[in-house]
Amino acid sequence: MPGTATSAASRTATSAATRTRVPAAPARALGAAAERLEGLDKVTGAARYATELAHTPPDCAYAWPVPATVASGRVTAVDTAAALALPGTLAVLTPDTAPRLGEPDDPNLAVLQHHTVPHRGWYVALAVAETLPDARAAAAAVHVTYAAEPHDVTLTPDHPGAYEPQEANGGHPARRERGDAAAAFAAAPVHVDATYRIPPLHNHPMEPHAAYARWDGDHLTVYDSSQGAGPVHAVLARLFGLRRDQVTVVSQHVGGGFGSKGTPRPHVVLAAMAARHTGRPVKLALPRGHLAAVVGHRAPTLHRVRLGAERDGTLTSVSHEVTTHTSRIREFVEQAAVPARVMYASPHSLTTHRAVPLDVPTPSWMRAPGEAPGMYALESAMDELAGALGLDPVELRVRNDPATDPDSGLPFSSRHLVECLREGARLFGWADRDPRPAVRREGTLLTGTGVAAATYPVLLSPSTATVTALHDGGYAVAVNATDIGTGARTVLAQIAADALGVALDSVRIDIGSTRLPRAPLAGGSSGTASWGWAVHAACTRLTERLARHAGPLPVEGLTASADTTEEAGRTPPFARHAFGAHFAEVQVDTVTGEVRVRRLLGVYAAGRILNPRTARSQFIGGMTMGLGMALTEHSTMDPAFGDFAEHDLASYHVPSHADVPSAPDIDAYWVEEEDPHLNPMGSKGIGEIGIVGTPAAIGNAVHHATGIRFRELPLTPDRVLPALA
Amino acid sequence: MSASHAAPAQAPTRSRVTLQVNGSPRTLTVDHRATLLDVLREDLGLTGAKKGCDHGQCGACTVLVDGRRANSCLLLAVAQDGTEIITVEGLAAGGELHPVQQAFLDRDAYQCGYCTPGQLCSAVGLFAEAAAGHPSYVTDPTRPSGQGPVELTAEEIRERMSGNLCRCGAYPNIVAAVEDVTR
Amino acid sequence: MKPYAYVRARSVEEATAAHAARPGARYLAGGTNLVDLMKHGVETPETLVDVSRLPLDGIEELPDGALRIGATVRNSDLAAHPLVRDRHPVLSQALLAGASGQLRNIATTGGNLLQRTRCPYFQDTAKPCNKREPGTGCGARDGIHRDHAVLGHSPHCIATNPSDMAVALAALDATVHLYGPGGERTVPVTDFHRLPGDHPERDTVLEPGELITAVMLPARTAGLPSAYRKARDRASYAFALASVAAVLDVDDAGAVRHVGLAFGGLAHRPWRARLAETALLGAPPTEHAIAHAVDAELGLAQPLRDNAFKVPLARNLACRVLSELARR
Known part of the structure; x- marks a missing residue:
């Protein structure tokens, strides 16, 4: 009978011959119940999430989006006069006044780019103001007029609109x-x-979707609550017509996502837009009440x-x-x-x-x-x-x-x-x-x-990573992975420690920024495998390089990189x-x-x-x-x-x-x-x-x-x- | 501040308040609309208290006000003038973690960490409540008052911590951590 | 939220005077519901008169055995008070069934009585709601209303009162003490909340500027067997789908001498079950008698498309709680 312990074991045994590699050093860190590296930060309140700055710049503005109140139709007018008359209001962006963006792959990111309302809750304006209370008040004072169309939101098994997709x-x-x-x-x-x-x-991660955006000349820096800074980076560059080196996205600590932060969501585009429009750094944290409509379900x-x-x-x-x-x-x-x-x-x-x-x-x-x-x-x-x-x-x-x-x-x-x-x-x-x-x-x-x-x-995606042997005996791993609460930091450090054959505490790990080597998002239960493979490969390469290296390390240390595009692209003959x-x-x-x-x-x-x-x-x-x-x-x-x-x-x-x-x-x-x-x-x-x-x-x-x-x-x-x- | 019987034509919409935050007096002018949570996070740079819902429905903003746990998102800062506020940043005394912070580390009682400060402050608050003999919904209602502290069983802890949602599902580890401190 | 003024009152008189002097003034106590509704734009005060520090935070036993509860007593303190726990357990249990530990530390007795419905149409200023904006219609009647009223609703409003505490107070024959421009007055808690009728915008009989100063628990229900049970979608930190507060006193002959029965989650106000009480009084509280009495009350129910389950739910809860009390 298939599936018994015996047959499973024999399946493993027969396939062991195709084993890709045996770890260079005896495994020590992997398999150990290591504590989360960021644990102390999380229990003392020191871990900072997207819009949580130790020192909010004095000119920082706050943005508050305005959701549509019809389920289908068009925006015919946005009256911003009352909102602009309120104390503290800096601007109200509307489909008529918002900066024009490049075409996104995801039409949900074409925010304030057209007048169509595809669903109730779709953003039709964005208030930007000096403070959070000002921003909330300004958003509430925006008056939007619609040409509403009949809507259909009810799923039935025999719905005439049902089709079989590809x-x-x-x-x-x-x-x-x-x-x-x-x-x-x-x-x-x-x-x-x-x-x-x-x-x-609904996913309802504990941290609502939030972003902080700042323009320094033509360089856009965004701190986003995202499962992957990489996809956010790519999308923002495309929407704002920037070279990749003109955009930095940081997702250091992320308060959960469960899929709803897998790709960029409208808030990050709005934050960047508002910052560009006002010339000020902008924080935008979505109200919980908006999430049901705008970040997926x-x-x-x-x-x-x-x-x-x-x-x-x-x-x-x-x-x-x-x-x-x-x-x-x-x-x-x-x-x-x-x-x-x-x-x-x-x-x-x-x-x-x-x-x-x-x-x-x-x-x-x-x-x-x-x-x-x-x-x-x-x-x-x-x-x-x-x-x-x-x-x-x-x-x-x-x-x-x-x-x-x-x-x-x-x-x-x-x-x-x-x-x-x-x-x-x-x-x-x-x-x-x-x-x-x-x-x-x-x-x-x-x-x-x-x-x-x-x-x-x-599942598996291509990733890159680097590791540097440092003068002080430590190793610095860099990979744009994201820890949304999975323990990614910790397990990647464990992977590195074993691949390098060193103790876990000699590994430093840097994740959550597009300044780091390119890596895929945290999703599809594939993060550890995807990032980990690249980290493992980089560490293996560094180990080999160190073995060949004679004399003291150069000042900048010795670095090895890896890119698993080829490995990840292979289709193995297995389910x-x-x-x-x-x-x-x-x-x-x-x-x-x-x-x-x-x-x-x-x-x-x-x-x-x-x-x-x-x-x-x-x-x-x-x-x-x-x-x-x-x-x-x-x-x-x-x-x-x-x-x-x-x-x-x-x-x-x-x-x-x-x-x-x-x-x-x-x-x-x-x-x-x-x-x-x-x-x-x-x-x-x-x-x-x-x-x-x-x-x-x-x-x-x-x-x-x-x-x-x-x-x-x-x-x-x-x-x-x-x-x- | 006191009420005057005639309404001024242009009543101020901001006031100067002093909050004792984690042991230090902080005097600042607050917009009357600003919640304690927003003042902590945006004005004082204390971002430990989290904004999960802003309506008292998740507990991520829980801090201690005059020693009692409270949802800082529903407290107007202006009304807190003169109170003592302890946030997660103030739980550790003299560089020593509060025992419940250490227990959270030991038990892996957090994942994304966003609800964690609220869970911690809530736990500290409930220790005091149980020690004072305050019942919960699951305390035996026939237990007369004046019987001293309520024993914090797992069931008691779960009920008393239910105002702190955790979407990662760290609950069993949080309960274990809180139990560790009570032992 | 538009900017507003803030005054902190030092006395009840000062509070009501400040309120009277300022159009658009609202009293602020714990704020757990008011601040919530201000963020929704449902409440738009021009002045907040802070009454949270008024000297109304005491619980005092009167010579006749009645209990006077100050309006600013926090829900958690009220639930934990020895006299409440020992003599009015239904009130302690109801309070502890509501909200969360940290919310109960903020919320006050007076504020709890004045909390407003959690109907999602009421909370959303972009939708019609006769309670929030009279004459705009009721979005819930033909909309999503699983959580709404089955008793005493009107064509204009099907909202429920969300309080647990008020249900216990209704069963206990509590009275509400008010102070306002017209002086002091006392209202039975069962008359304090209104049915929606043609004026769902009025939750209570509170007159403009009136302030709740205290709630009185009468001596006659003190020490009687009482209990609160609540059914909800999750095990804690959720509003009632239905709840029951009951006080039951059986004489030596085994007949019901006193009964107070109230339902939560079913109506625009805590629903005092007078029909059921009348049916039970003077006879032994057998399972049959209890079921008969509860059915008589719930015969008044007019469930909507999606909330008929509340009727058997309330029936089961009431029968269960009364039977348990009868066995004590």
Whole structure:
């Protein structure tokens, strides 16, 4: 049977021959639970985020954007007189007066460049003033007149505007077919045919998007809250018609992003514009209430999943059809049917995406785009199938673990889902589980347990890095990586220390600025692999150079650089994915319909874990966001006004402390996985997989508790209580 | 400042206030509209207190005002004249980290770090509240008053820290760190 | 926010005089809701009269056993006060169910009573709202209203009162003490908040310039078994979907001698359940009697398209809390 410990081990053993390299020095730092290098700064308030200057220049101005109050139409007039008459107002930029920019790839960045309003909340003016209160007051005093058009913001499964795009996000083909899924489904003795709905969701990082911009002559310096200073740099240069050396972007500390800061967002363009227009440094921090409309969201997804199986649980047909929305100005299609291509062996498969363009903000990445919603649907359906078969849901997944990637036919570089499921079941006490639903009652509470699998692809981007051997015996690593809370600084220093064969504390690391060697953004769980490979290569080269070097170091030290463009461009003959298993125990209050998570466990196979301390934190963090997706988070598109009703943190409920179990009732583990087909560190990305299986595990646990199958998230009392009646 | 019964034609919209910030008197003229948070961050350069929502819905701006934790984004600076403010920058005394700061480091109780100052100030505030015997929503309601400090179980800590959101999901580590200090 | 004047009052008289002298004046206490609404542009004061330092921060037991709570007593101090915890646990629990530790340290008793609805249409000045701007319509009625009222709403407004504390005060027969240009007066808390009717812009019966000086808890409900339960979307730091405050006294014969029942999250004001109380008084509080009484009250409910779940939710909560109190 594929997927057992034995066969997995042998797969690893046979592929070990193709190992790219063996570390030069015995590993010491990697794998150690090193503390975050910036920890002291973060617990003392010394860590400064985008607009947080130790000394704000006395001439610094503050900008405050004005959002559109219609969902579709055109700006016909912007009356700035009242705003300009207020004390402290410096300027009001409008589509008529704002500096003209170059054409952006992302139409969402063409702010104040035209009069069209593609969605409610689109920025139609920008007030700039001496102080924050002045800026807020000036923005409120701007009077905008519109020629409003009828709008349509409501996603329905049979929307006449639905179309099948070429590709879904991530470059995945929108449609994949193997065999004849419909015929195999019809012929299968056991079926599940179910629809699931996931509402729009919002990233809501704790730090709202913010930027500080300053022009020194023709040089633009921006401090931006971004997941990648590099993309911001490229976009600003293009928009403002500058050479690359005329722009500097710094993203030193970033208060979370979860995808919403992956590419430049309108605030940074506005800040640079305002600074140019007024000739003053400008701070622009978006109000929390604007974020729902202007920095992206996870699009709502409607899922139809059809599973056909033999009576022994062997899948014969897997179909996952997804309908989602996108905006009128930019196609973004949540790739929610993609994980069904890789998860389970089935001779017949159909996976499709359809998109409906609506007068809504452009959706964007939110932690595990595609996988998070897609796996909620697929793993809920697998649980339904297990119930229909009378088969343990862990066993059902084990039974359908494929030997090779069902979609590409390629071998997996490593796949230890079965080990995750088995180890998770052991740690969770799954063997003692009574599979019958709705039989565990404690007073007014029903309790239950559930399981779901998780997957996330291995992604990689080209990066450069340099490392310098210094006179004082230290090593300075430079790479324009971004630490959005992942621990990137720390793990890159660990990679460098091992590649150099030196102690961790002799490595200094500089990240988060476009003055540093070019590097990709923090996204797609690919940062450590992408930056780390370049750091590793530079350190390896430096080690070789130092070995050849005779005599004292030159004054400037000895530097080596690396560029992994070639390595990253290779397409290895393997399917490369991380896998995991999530287990949840819930209680459902039959009085109120309130669902709370009692226990949550994740077990992962994600290559080599480079820093168990920060890895565990990231895994649990992803699980916590998954808990929110399952139980508390949703945005509601208001059909009448065309905006998300939840525009603050009082109405958009991210989980609070009280929602999340504490240790030992929540934890993350991993199985040792040696995969030589990844990168020199042997790591897979870990930032997103934690969210992937959690919602389905919780939903399946709620079914086990109540006997009721909910197919729409989140599981709030308005949904749960009526079903319990 | 006192009220005069006749409204002046042009009432001032700014006032001079003195705040004791992290032990030092800071006298400045503030716009009446300015919140304590904005004065700390923009006028005093103390950017430890964070602006996550500006509406009292996230707790990132939590500081201690006269020893009690409070959302500085909802406090008008002018109304705080004469109060003692402790921000995250003032938690460490004499170069020694506050035990809860050290516990956060030990437990990896932060990721992006943006909610961290608020979590820390909130924890310091709740220690005092629990020591004073203040109940929480999860404290046994039949527990009579006057029984001394409330024992800070994990459940108590979770409830009492719930005014501090963390989107990275560092909650279990934060609770562990706070528990460490109570032991 | 336009610039505004600020005066700090040293006495109640000074405060009301300052308020009367300045058009567009608003009292500022904790500010947790006022400052929030000023940032939204919903409140646009020309002067703030700061009453937060008035000598109204005491909790005092009167000779008859009543409890006088000063208007500027902070929510956290009120919840922790020994007399409140021991004699009026429902009030302590309700306060602790609301907001967060740091907000309760700021928010005052008077301010809590005056907090305004969290209806998103009310908070968004670009949308119609009869409460914020009479005559503009109600965006919520046909819009997003899962969180809105099921009881006592009007065609003009379906907003709910967000307070937890006020629900407990309603069940406790508390009174609100006011001081204003017309002198002092006292209003039962159940009459203090209004139903929206034709004038949703008026949340309360407070007259212009009037200031809340105290809340009085009567002796007759002191020491009776009482409890507060709240259902919400997340485990803490969230407004109520529905909540229940109950006070129940059963005599030696097992019959209900006194009952105070109030719902939160269901109406424009804390909803005192008089019908249910009448049905329960004088008879044993059996499960059946409780359910019958609660159903009688909730028979008044007129749920909207998306909030019908609040009716069984409130019913379950009330039955549960009353049954638990009956067993004490």
